[in-house]
Amino acid sequence: MILVTGGAGFIGANFVLDWLAAANEPVVNLDALTYAGNMENLASVQGDGRHVFVHGDICDRALIDRLLVEQRPRAIVHFAAESHVDRSIHGPAAFVRTNVEGTFTLLEAARAYWGALDGEARAAFRFLHVSTDEVYGSLGPQDPPFAETKAFEPNSPYSASKAASDHLVRAWHHTYGLPVLTTNCSNNYGPYQFPEKLIPLVIANALAGKPLPIYGDGMNVRDWLYVGDHCAAIREVLARGRLGETYNVGGWNEMPNIDIVRTICALLDELRPDPAGPHERLITYVQDRPGHDRRYAIDARKIERELGWRPAETFASGIRKTVAWYLANQDWVGHVQSGAYREWIDANYAARGARP
Ligand code: NAD
Ligand code: TYD
Numbered sequence: 001m002i003l004v005t006g007g008a009g010f011i012g013a014n015f016v017l018d019w020l021a022a023a024n025e026p027v028v029n030l031d032a033l034t035y036a037g038n039m040e041n042l043a044s045v046q047g048d049g050r051h052v053f054v055h056g057d058i059c060d061r062a063l064i065d066r067l068l069v070e071q072r073p074r075a076i077v078h079f080a081a082e083s084h085v086d087r088s089i090h091g092p093a094a095f096v097r098t099n100v101e102g103t104f105t106l107l108e109a110a111r112a113y114w115g116a117l118d119g120e121a122r123a124a125f126r127f128l129h130v131s132t133d134e135v136y137g138s139l140g141p142q143d144p145p146f147a148e149t150k151a152f153e154p155n156s157p158y159s160a161s162k163a164a165s166d167h168l169v170r171a172w173h174h175t176y177g178l179p180v181l182t183t184n185c186s187n188n189y190g191p192y193q194f195p196e197k198l199i200p201l202v203i204a205n206a207l208a209g210k211p212l213p214i215y216g217d218g219m220n221v222r223d224w225l226y227v228g229d230h231c232a233a234i235r236e237v238l239a240r241g242r243l244g245e246t247y248n249v250g251g252w253n254e255m256p257n258i259d260i261v262r263t264i265c266a267l268l269d270e271l272r273p274d275p276a277g278p279h280e281r282l283i284t285y286v287q288d289r290p291g292h293d294r295r296y297a298i299d300a301r302k303i304e305r306e307l308g309w310r311p312a313e314t315f316a317s318g319i320r321k322t323v324a325w326y327l328a329n330q331d332w333v334g335h336v337q338s339g340a341y342r343e344w345i346d347a348n349y350a351a352r353g354a355r356p
Contacts, residue, residue, distance in 0.1 A: 001027065001028060002028070002075045003027075004027055004028070004077045005106065006031055006078070007053075008039060010188070011188055011231070014192060015231045029052065030067065031080065032098075034082075035341075036194050058102035059102045059105050068109060074124055077128045077238065080098065082095045082099060085289065088161070089157065090348070099161035099164070100168070104165075107172045128181045129182045133185060133248065135184060138153075145254075147299045152166070155293055181237050181242075182246040182247070183237055183247050186297075187223065188230050189224055189226065189318065190228060190322050194336060195341075199264065200326065203322075214257060214258060216285075216292060217285070220292060220293070221255065222257070223255075224251050225251035226313040226322075233249045240306075241306075241307065247303040247306075247307070248302060249303060251311050251313075251315065251318075252298075263315075265283075266279075
């Protein structure tokens with residue numbers, strides 16, 4: 001079996017669902033169920049004996065030691081993190097705790113467990129660390145996309161804490177020989193993404209007739225990857241990645257934010273027309289994010305060359321599926337838009353001159 005951390009969040013839950021559909025191997029899923037963790041994401045595997053959910057914190061060393069000894073996973077796939085840049089600006093402490101101390105705790109527990117394995121089990125063990133392209137910093141318009149050799153230049157508390165965790169993972173390999181793999185992926189979108197990130201926020205607000213907040217001039221560029229493609233890339237790296245290596249994962253799909261929002265508006269005009277007019281009328285420019293990285297772009301040639309992975313979805317196909325999923329799952333959206341969600345929306349947008 002494998003141990004997944006953060007498997008009740010957006011990407012982790014997609015990974016668990018894909019894993020159980022693709023491989024007949026059980027998953028132990030350790031998640032603290034912060035605001036971003038949601039058992040509803042895992043509703044379709046409730047009662048499936050191959051999925052064992054453990055409610056707990058990756059900073060809890062005793063719990064992780066016990067889990068490893070009891071469950072004896074052949075791999076750890078580490079998603080658990082605080083993941084939202086805007087939240088990291090409002091409150092960085094949780095990011096240092098979970099992303100840095102949590103990863104450290106997991107590495108130490110993995111080292112002790114792996115050190116006590118022998119023979120085949122020891123040779124086969126893997127620690128796969130899921131990270132982000134944001135560790136590389138911001139690109140100018142003419143700069144080449146991020147290769148794995150690009151120096152880290154993180155600019156937000158989120159990206160700095162993820163960069164720190166990447167460094168720890170690297171060091172545990174070089175110093176202790178822990179069999180690690182790291183993936184650095186671009187912005188994901190797809191089912192089960194919490195509606196505080198750009199794409200699900202825009203879909204939810206557009207359907208509710210609320211403003212669609214665009215930070216700054218809307219020309220910040222991200223590379224976008226459909227979450228199912230990210231899950232497939234992780235499975236490949238886990239199966240065949242070279243130990244100690246990092247693999248950049250991206251969609252070959254750089255787009256300015258305003259184009260993302262316009263694409264969603266056009267899809268909603270087609271799939272759920274609003275009698276009040278085209279959804280674009282709701283676009284509202286608001287005060288920018290402090291330190292807002294201008295451009296991210298991923299050079300994903302290494303993972304293609306070594307492991308044969310390429311994204312299966314185009315942005316056009318992935319965003320259509322995503323909008324359709326949100327339209328079909330309005331109950332899920334309604335449930336996560338709890339009191340705590342409203343508080344965050346007020347905290348983040350009131351000071352920007354917009355209250356969606
Ligand atoms: P998310 O915020 O949706 O989910 C994070 C999950 O981790 C939640 O279920 C939460 O309950 C859990 N968690 C948080 N703190 C924990 C702790 N201390 N102990 C145990 N569980 C804890 O995040 P996501 O978007 O699914 O991202 C998953 C991983 O992928 C993160 O490591 C993130 O840095 C990385 N990543 C995300 C993106 C993206 O676009 N979302 C892109 C590249 C990489
Ligand atoms: P986000 O989904 O928060 O991901 P990240 O900051 O990790 O890339 O934001 C994606 C882009 O969209 C980013 O450039 C910030 C911008 N953005 C807005 O313009 N308005 C919003 O309300 C949000 C949440 C993000």
